[in-house]
């Protein structure tokens with residue numbers, strides 16, 4: 182995978198030590214270490230510590246108890262300096278909601294931890310967009326948020342309805358009644374740039390910020406290859422047929438638990454027919470126009486996603502380096 186400057190949540194932050202998860206004594210020993218840190222999630226939102234003028238996503242492990250204990254915990258891994266990091270899901274009651282002006286694209290809930298002026302809850306998209314924490318911390322937050330989102334909604338066995346128990350250091354939930362084992366989900370999404378010569382196909386979802394165009398995207402379905410999903414989505418959303426599909430790079434996208442699989446697709450024609458449901462518009466952009474989108478100087482004020490999102494890097498790679506299909 183190429184190094185993509187600024188791509189959110191995609192950096193290596195340490196060692197997941199997955200081989201220790203089934204050793205409760207080992208996990209407990211890490212949990213009581215002086216240098217152990219916790220990433221806290223409450224109502225799907227990270228809890229950050231105000232650290233002078235900056236913000237810190239890694240809190241002392243003792244904050245879990247100080248804030249009333251966790252409903253679920255997971256060993257995320259070890260940082261490069263060896264310090265253990267845990268993720269914890271705080272009960273909803275640990276924070277109060279002051280207001281909610283969410284618009285369907287951004288999470289604009291104002292959550293506060295009562296009596297804790299030193300803590301600040303900020304939604305992960307804003308944290309990443311504004312670079313409020315270092316990239317490795319943002320990647321840890323992504324893992325913690327996706328995992329805790331799953332714990333918060335999978336308390337009961339989907340097979341028999343019994344209450345499940347947290348197992349293997351927070352990476353599984355086991356049903357004591359029917360013995361089913363439940364694993365956290367990652368939902369694969371294909372996101373692709375269809376290209377033809379010196380033009381690429383971009384679309385707009387109705388919920389996008391005004392004037393923003395991006396690569397088309399959609400969920401991979403059971404029994405489907407990445408290549409087939411790419412072709413199907415482009416055909417469904419814009420009625421463009423594609424030949425070759427080429428993988429580019431991937432990005433964890435914890436909204437709530439996706440993996441974005443970035444690809445290029447070789448379009449067979451430039452006719453476009455928008456489905457009007459998922460997309461409100463789709464059109465071809467020339468290479469020059471695409472550069473203008475990326476550099477935020479498009480003559481009609483149109484924009485493309487920021488470097489935090491893989492769509493930006495698909496556009497940039499194609500516009501400046503070009504793509505050759507095998």
Ligand SMILES: [Zn+2]
Pocket residue numbers: 338339340341342343356357358359360361
């Ligand atoms: Zn069960």
